Amino acid sequence: MEILLKNCSYILTQDNDRSILKNQDILIKDGKIQDIGQNLSNSGYVIDCKNKLAMPGLVNTHNHLAMTLFKGYGDDMPLDKWLSEKIWPAEEKLDADAVYNGTMLAFAEMIKTGTTTFNDMYFFCEKVVDAAITAGMRGFASYSMIDLNNPEKRISEIKAAESFISYLKSKDTQLVKTMVAPHAPYTCSRELLEESKKLAQKYDLKIHIHVAETMKEVNDTIKEKNMRPVEYLDHIGLLSPEVIMAHSCHLSKEEISLAAKRGVKVSHNPTSNMKLATGGTLSLPVYLDAGISIGLGTDGSASNNSLDMFTEIKVCALLHKFSNNSPEVASAQQVFDMATRGGAKVLGLDKEIGSIEAGKQADIVLVNLKDISMIPNHNPVSNIVYSANGSCVDTTIVNGRILMENRILKTIDEEKVTDKVNEFASTLV
Ligand SMILES: [Zn+2]
Structure with missing residues (x-):
């Protein structure tokens, strides 16, 4: 046409x-x-x-789309309490239908606010793919793996990830792709991270992982492994240009150089970091000077609570001006780049989109x-x-x-989706 x-x-x-x-x-x-x-x-x-x-179209480089279902369900709480008392019990109630409807709500919000590409990591990913195909969105749907050092869980997580990869292959879509998504170095065993790398190589996929989101994560990693998170990931051979690290708030000078040297990409999520008070966020001028490719992400709706990338762009610019006490930091053009061509580069789509x-x-x-x-x-x-x-x-x-x-x-029945989401929300009370 x-x-x-x-x-x-x-x-x-x-x-x-x-x-x-x-x-x-x-x-x-x-x-x-x-x-x-x-x-x-x-x-x-x-x-x-x-x-x-x-x-x-705007490129959102880090999502948990179906978490639109938990928007406003738990706010203003410390991260660990928020997860253990609100989010994890609520996620227990998720099923395939709920994820489909929550993801559709996310796509409705994204389309209405100018986002055309997503990068999701969550559960029931088959439904994320189905929703993306129906909505007509471009992006990556990835199965989020967590084994918490349990060998049985590790095997079942890898199996689930592979079975999802074959589901996606069966769908014959050019727009929806996948990555290998070990959740984070502190929720995945070393073995699972190594298996993730093998899986990514086997299917020629990128890796999407949360890294150094909070100071607690950094301190725990130092205590357990005598290394900081990025040093640890490099030590086990995970870092490469095919890796997208979400957050990356707390990297030492050496880790920033290491990430740049390995060609690692970063998804910066300023609103989520500020709302969850992660003890600071990445220093934009330092990362850009080091030559690291950075895209913008909203993270999930439970920690944002919006998927409007226009807001994310503005928050990003203001945060870095304020924290550097310099209005010259994070220029309008720089942050607009991060939300368009920069995000495309982070996702490896710069030959196709971003301009x-x-x-x-x-x-x-x-x-x-x-x-x-x-x-x-x-x-x-x-x-x-x-x-x-x-x-x-x-x-x-x-x-x-x-x-x-x-x-x-044109592709989403907004009233039907909002009714379904409200129906699910009523089960959380
Ligand atoms: Zn996240």
């Missing part, structure tokens, strides 16, 4: 030169951006983009320039980062398919 985005007032291409085009068309054909220019003709569907800004250029997949978001937050328009990148929010998004396109137009979802 052909789609012509006619006369876009602005196009934030996010190409290598960060070109901003005015009054140009984008022609989409067979899921790809075919051409960008003036007065392009087409034989398909036309969207009038006067007073619209086109930008690459609006001919030949790339058509993951494009149209922002309403008549929204008050976008007026006046001295600098569209500044408005996107500091002023806009997800409700400014008018249209969301993934792989050349329109998932939302004029704020109406």
Whole structure:
């Protein structure tokens, strides 16, 4: 199918030169951006983009999508108490249907706020794949493995991960992929981490893992292994350019150099870190100077509690300016990069998405320039980062398919999903 985005007032291409085009068309054909220019003709569907800004779809690099079910269920508690008293007992009640509906709610929120790519690690992943295919989202659904040093559990976790990989293969989808996802170095045995590496090599997959989220994790690792978490992961040979470390809040200078040397990617989750008070977060200028690729993530809805990447972008910029006592740190362009082309690079999708250029997949978001937050328009990148929010998004396109137009979802029955989620929520009380 052909789609012509006619006369876009602005196009934030996010190409290598960060070109901003005015009054140009984008022609989409067979899921790809075919051409960008003036007065392009087409034989398909036309969207009038006067007073619209086109930008690459936002890339969310760390999710537990179905945790939308627990949004607002437990807040303002210490992390260990929050997990043991609220989240883990609630997760006991999850079944495949609940995960499907919670994931659909997440996709509805993401599409409505301009996110086109996710990176999930959770349970009942078959349902995450089914939901993603129905919703038309691009991303990674991964089975989160935890063995807590139990050898039997280790075997069953690897088995479950492999069986999920074959399920995904049977689905014949180009948009949904998977990674190997050992939960964290403190919840997985050394053997499980080593098995994870083998599994990733066997199926040519990336590894998605939480690392150094809290100071407690760092101190416990030092006590148990006489090494810090990243040193430990390197010691067992896990670190490589195929590894995405979520959080990575507490890395020593040596660990930052090590991560850069190994080509490890980082998913930065500023809102979640602040809400859970993880004892600080990563130092953005130091990591960027070291040459580490960083994307932005919201983490799960229970610790955010929003999946709106516009908010995440703003929080990221403000947090690093404030903590460095410098307004020059985390510029609007830098954080916008992290949410688009940077996130694409972290996920290994930079050849396909992350910018609006001919030949790339058509993951494009149209922002309403008549929204008050976008007026006046001295600098569209500044408005996107500091002023806009997800409700400014008018249209969301993934792989050349329109998932939302004029704020109406095309692939998700919003009322049905919200009813199902409310039904599940009532069982938690
Ligand atoms: Zn997480």
